[in-house]
Structure formats: C-alpha cells, structure tokens
Amino acid sequence: MSIDENENNRLRAERLRKLKSLQEEGVNPYPYAFGRTHKAEQLQKIYEGLAPGEETQDVVKVCGRIMNERNTWMFVDLYDESGKIQLFCHKENLSEQDLKRLRLCDKGDFLGATGTIRRTKQGELSVKVNSYDILTKSLQPLPDSWQGFTDVEARYRHRYVDMIINPEVRETFRKRSLVIKAIRDFLDNRGFFEIETPVLQVEAGGADARPFITHHNALGIDLYLRIATELHLKRLIVGGFERVYELGRIFRNEGISTRHNPEFTMLELYAAYGDYNELMDFTEEMLVCAHDAICSGMPVVFEGKEINFARPWKRLRMVDAIKGVTGVDFTNITTYEDAKVAALKLGVEVKDLENRGAIVNEVFEALVEHTLLHPTFIIDYPVEVSPLTKAHRKNTGEVERFELFALGRELANGYSELNDPLDQRKRLEEQARKKAAGDLEAMPMDQDFLLALEYGMPPTMGLGVGIDRLVMLLTNSISIRDVIAFPTMKPLVQETKEGRQETRL
RNA sequence: GGGUCAUUAGCUCAAUGGUAGAGCAGUUGCCUCUUAAGCAAUUGGUUGGAGGUUCGAAUCCUCCAUGACCCA
Numbered sequence: 376m377s378i379d380e381n382e383n384n385r386l387r388a389e390r391l392r393k394l395k396s397l398q399e400e401g402v403n404p405y406p407y408a409f410g411r412t413h414k415a416e417q418l419q420k421i422y423e424g425l426a427p428g429e430e431t432q433d434v435v436k437v438c439g440r441i442m443n444e445r446n447t448w449m450f451v452d453l454y455d456e457s458g459k460i461q462l463f464c465h466k467e468n469l470s471e472q473d474l475k476r477l478r479l480c481d482k483g484d485f486l487g488a489t490g491t492i493r494r495t496k497q498g499e500l501s502v503k504v505n506s507y508d509i510l511t512k513s514l515q516p517l518p519d520s521w522q523g524f525t526d527v528e529a530r531y532r533h534r535y536v537d538m539i540i541n542p543e544v545r546e547t548f549r550k551r552s553l554v555i556k557a558i559r560d561f562l563d564n565r566g567f568f569e570i571e572t573p574v575l576q577v578e579a580g581g582a583d584a585r586p587f588i589t590h591h592n593a594l595g596i597d598l599y600l601r602i603a604t605e606l607h608l609k610r611l612i613v614g615g616f617e618r619v620y621e622l623g624r625i626f627r628n629e630g631i632s633t634r635h636n637p638e639f640t641m642l643e644l645y646a647a648y649g650d651y652n653e654l655m656d657f658t659e660e661m662l663v664c665a666h667d668a669i670c671s672g673m674p675v676v677f678e679g680k681e682i683n684f685a686r687p688w689k690r691l692r693m694v695d696a697i698k699g700v701t702g703v704d705f706t707n708i709t710t711y712e713d714a715k716v717a718a719l720k721l722g723v724e725v726k727d728l729e730n731r732g733a734i735v736n737e738v739f740e741a742l743v744e745h746t747l748l749h750p751t752f753i754i755d756y757p758v759e760v761s762p763l764t765k766a767h768r769k770n771t772g773e774v775e776r777f778e779l780f781a782l783g784r785e786l787a788n789g790y791s792e793l794n795d796p797l798d799q800r801k802r803l804e805e806q807a808r809k810k811a812a813g814d815l816e817a818m819p820m821d822q823d824f825l826l827a828l829e830y831g832m833p834p835t836m837g838l839g840v841g842i843d844r845l846v847m848l849l850t851n852s853i854s855i856r857d858v859i860a861f862p863t864m865k866p867l868v869q870e871t872k873e874g875r876q877e878t879r880l
Numbered sequence: 881g882g883g884u885c886a887u888u889a890g891c892u893c894a895a896u897g898g899u900a901g902a903g904c905a906g907u908u909g910c911c912u913c914u915u916a917a918g919c920a921a922u923u924g925g926u927u928g929g930a931g932g933u934u935c936g937a938a939u940c941c942u943c944c945a946u947g948a949c950c951c952a
Contacts, residue, residue: 385924386890386906445914495913519904521916522892528947865946
C-alpha cells in the first residue's frame with residue numbers, strides 16, 4: 376500500500392479525524408517529553424502487598440502505549456518496556472472535557488498519566504488518573520491482540536508491529552543482547568581487545584563462500600564485503616597483539632533459509648601461544664557463560680529435546696564419529712578412489728569432490744552431523760577442507776581443527792592456526808587453482824597475508840562462533856529470522872503501466 | 881535450482897462452480913470498578929496480479945509475484 380492509497384483507508388481516516396479534533400482543541404498530539412516517575416514493573420513490585428480495594432495517596436507518573444481499553448475508557452491497559460499498568464479514569468477525578476477527549480485516543484497511542492495508586496476490587500493495580508497527556512497519536516490500526524499477528528511474512532516485513540503484538544519477540548532480542556554482552560564481558564575480562572577489521576576488502580578470504588561485490592567510485596575498483604575476519608585478525612597477532620577478537624557482521628552471497636541469512640553475526644577470536652586443545656576448554660567455558668546469561672541453571676530445551684550443556688563436552692575424532700554412525704572406518708581408506716567407492720556405498724553423492732578429504736567431510740556432513748544433539752567437538756579434520764589450519768602433530772593428512780555441534784548444527788569452528796608461511800602459501804596456491812578452475816567458493820591468494828606470516832605469527836589458537844545460531848539454540852528459535860531483528864527480505868515490487876517497477880509496502 | 885502448500889475486510893479465518901460471510905477491531909448509542917468487559921445497531925471487499933475455460937469463477941486451467949515447508 377502506498378501512502379496515497381492509505382489516504383482512503385477508513386481506519387486511518389478515523390484516526391486522522393481524531394488527530395484533527397485534538398489539534399483543534401489546542402492539544403499537541405506529538406509533545407516533546409514526559410517526566411515519568413516509575414515503570415510499570417517497578418509499581419507492580421512496590422505495591423505487591425496492596426490489598427484489593429486499598430489505595431494510597433502516592434502520586435506517580437507513568438507512560439506507555441495503550442493496548443486495550445474497557446468500559447468506555449474507564450480502564451486503560453498501558454504497556455511500557457517493563458510490562459503493564461492499568462489506568463483508572465473515573466469521572467470523580469477527571470473533568471467532563473478530559474473524559475470526552477480521552478475518547479479521541481486509540482489503541483496504539485502513547486499516553487502519559489499522573490495519579491495515585493489504587494488496587495481495584497478485582498485486584499488489578501491501577502493508577503487513578505488525575506491528569507493525562509497524549510504523547511503520540513498513532514495513525515495505523517494494530518492487529519487484533521486476541522487473534523494475534525501470525526502471518527510470517529508480514530511479521531518479518533513489519534517487525535515493529537510484530538514486537539508490539541508479540542511480547543516474546545522482544546524477549547528474544549533482549550536475550551540476544553544479553554548473550555552478546557556476556558561474550559564481550561567474558562573476553563574483555565580475559566585480556567582480549569576487540570579490534571575492528573575492514574568490511575570492504577580487495578579480496579574476500581578466510582572462508583569458503585561467495586562474496587558480495589560492490590564498487591568504490593573514487594578508486595575505480597570493485598571491492599568485496601568480508602566473508603570472514605580471520606586474515607586481518609591474524610595480522611594483528613603478527614603485529615604484537617596476543618588476544619584479539621571481533622564480534623560483527625559477515626556477508627555471504629548465498630541462499631536464504633531457516634538457517635542462513637546473507638548477513639549474519641560472527642565472533643572470531645585469536646589467542647597467541649594456545650592450541651586447539653586449550654581452545655576447546657576455552658570454548659566450553661565461554662559458551663556456558665553465554666548460556667548462563669539468559670537461562671542460568673536451566674537446561675536448554677529445543678522443540679521438546681533437552682540439550683545437556685554440562686561440561687566437559689564430548690570430543691570425537693571425525694573418522695571415529697563416522698565409524699560410530701556408519702560402521703565404516705575411513706582410517707583404512709587412504710586413496711581417493713577407495714573413498715569414493717565407500718561414500719557411494721553409503722549413499723553419499725560425491726560427484727564434484729576431487730580429493731579424499733572432501734569426501735570424508737561430505738560423508739560426515741551427510742550422515743553424522745544431524746545426529747549430534749548434545750554439544751560435541753568433532754576434531755581432526757582432513758587437511759584438504761581446512762586451508763588455514765595447522766597440520767596435525769601426529770596424524771598425516773589431518774589438521775588440528777574442531778567444529779562444535781549441538782542440535783545437529785554447527786555452532787563453532789576452531790583450530791591451531793597455520794603459521795608456517797611456506798605451508799600456507801602452498802595451501803592458498805591450491806585454493807587459487809580451484810578458483811581458476813571455476814570454484815566460486817575457493818579462497819583467493821592474499822599476498823599481503825602471506826607476507827605477514829613471513830614476518831612470523833606465534834603459535835595461535837583461533838575460534839569462530841555463529842552468534843545467530845547460538846542465540847537460536849538458547850532461545851528455542853526455529854528460524855534464523857527469529858533472532859535477526861530485520862532479516863533480509865525480497866523487496867515487494869509492483870509493475871506499473873510504464874513497465875517500471877515500484878516498491879510498495 | 882526442484883517439489884508441495886498458501887495468499888479472501890485492519891487482524892484471525894469461513895465460503896469447492898450459483899447473491900463474498902463470521903469473530904475481533906472501527907463507528908453510533910446504552911451501561912459504568914472492568915480483565916478478550918457486556919448489550920444493540922452499523923460501516924467496511926477489484927478474493928495477491930494478468931490472462932483463459934464457463935451462461936456464471938474466491939473456487940477450474942496457464943503464467944507472474946510474494947511467502948512457508950521439504951529436497952539439493
């Protein structure tokens with residue numbers, strides 16, 4: 376609907392009529408401020424012991440959004456961020472003009488009220504209103520609060536309405552904020568510095584993913600939005616920082632699903648002088664801390680399934696995890712051809728995979744990943760799928776890498792970082808070869824990163840955590856869109872007579 | 881990319897080829913210590929868009945748009 380069409384909307388027209396009436400009476404429907412004395416929740420707490428029918432002479436000022444009205448505006452449910460407080464508007468305390476003017480309000484308007492505290496006979500704590508101010512006139516009708524607002528598309532497109540009507544939505548984003556704060560506090564308390572690295576990059580490296588491309592006019596060059604922060608955070612370790620992290624937005628030009636949004640939030644941290652064994656302990660501690668921030672002492676229950684967060688978490692070699700589920704032991708399958716045969720026998724498609732390690736990884740993803748309900752570290756990945764990870768100290772063909780799974784989903788990815796500059800160069804050359812051969816997700820050569828490694832990066836452990844997926848797990852959210860306030864949506868377009876496309880709401 | 885389903889009033893939903901409806905919201909009035917307040921009356925629609933079949937289409941067909949779920 377465009378604004379013009381909306382002029383004809385009768386519900387909006389009704390509100391515009393009321394707005395005009397208020398203005399004609401000299402009332403400013405959009406004043407500048409209101410001096411509140413208490414939030415709703417505070418009052419509920421302070422007057423918890425007040426018996427039904429009792430009242431006090433305590434004068435308070437409250438404000439919030441009108442969500443319901445009963446008995447021709449005698450009772451008004453006012454909601455602020457903390458909760459609900461009822462207003463009691465009786466003719467004993469308000470002039471006839473004030474009572475009449477109150478009827479120019481609508482559900483959705485913001486109101487400030489001054490009055491005394493009384494608990495009604497029915498037991499509802501109320502502010503007995505002596506005077507009120509209209510703080511904002513709302514022109515749009517709210518969805519029915521009893522039937523709810525359930526249209527998924529409309530909820531995402533107009534998230535603010537979703538938040539007004541569905542309180543649990545606001546609660547999810549409050550929890551998200553607390554999780555992120557807990558993680559930052561955890562890291563800050565352990566000597567980490569958060570350093571911001573470039574979003575716009577000449578080469579998008581550090582992960583296997585297709586980047587977004589954009590253009591810098593003054594330089595006349597294309598730039599990519601980052602798909603990871605890894606290569607720059609490692610440069611900081613080279614530069615002398617020993618503990619760094621960045622918790623920020625990552626962009627990947629891939630499909631949209633219940634688990635993928637083109638922009639999402641990732642934590643990456645790097646700490647010098649540690650390896651992946653130490654990093655697993657660290658990861659457990661940090662995520663338990665994040666969990667405690669919003670559901671301390673409570674088990675995580677996701678769709679009826681209880682997730683056991685108790686430490687220590689299971690650590691399982693990838694080949695052993697595959698053996699456990701399928702009975703096939705890939706330690707004895709050393710050639711590409713044999714691996715291909717074994718995978719096909721298990722019903723796993725391998726047609727685009729060009730080496731043994733990629734096949735092992737594919738078998739794991741296809742058959743094992745979804746079975747990992749409780750937090751589990753899968754360790755010791757094939758070298759071919761881990762171009763930035765240090766070779767395993769004992770096992771040939773493997774690297775010192777883990778991924779953390781819970782509820783069948785990848786939550787985190789960590790490793791002993793590859794700091795041998797010559798080995799790293801070889802690995803990136805292999806990636807460049809794949810890219811040249813048409814693999815859109817292969818990493819580009821980042822010569823400056825290789826140069827940095829040649830100056831020397833100390834032994835380092837590094838971790839990436841998908842914050843959105845973590846919040847999904849901790850808030851029992853089925854879709855990533857439920858934990859991203861404004862998820863990416865296809866714009867609605869409308870063909871016009873001229874063949875032009877026009878955005879509508 | 882493929883499959884299945886969906887899109888009707890501000891919201892939640894009916895109407896299976898034969899006059900587009902209900903509840904809530906809105907408006908008007910009554911009532912005045914209510915909790916989804918109640919009672920009465922009443923307004924509100926290009927049935928997502930474009931074509932087609934038919935005497936007749938929300939309904940059947942084709943295409944398009946958007947979304948949800950499943951699959952890759």
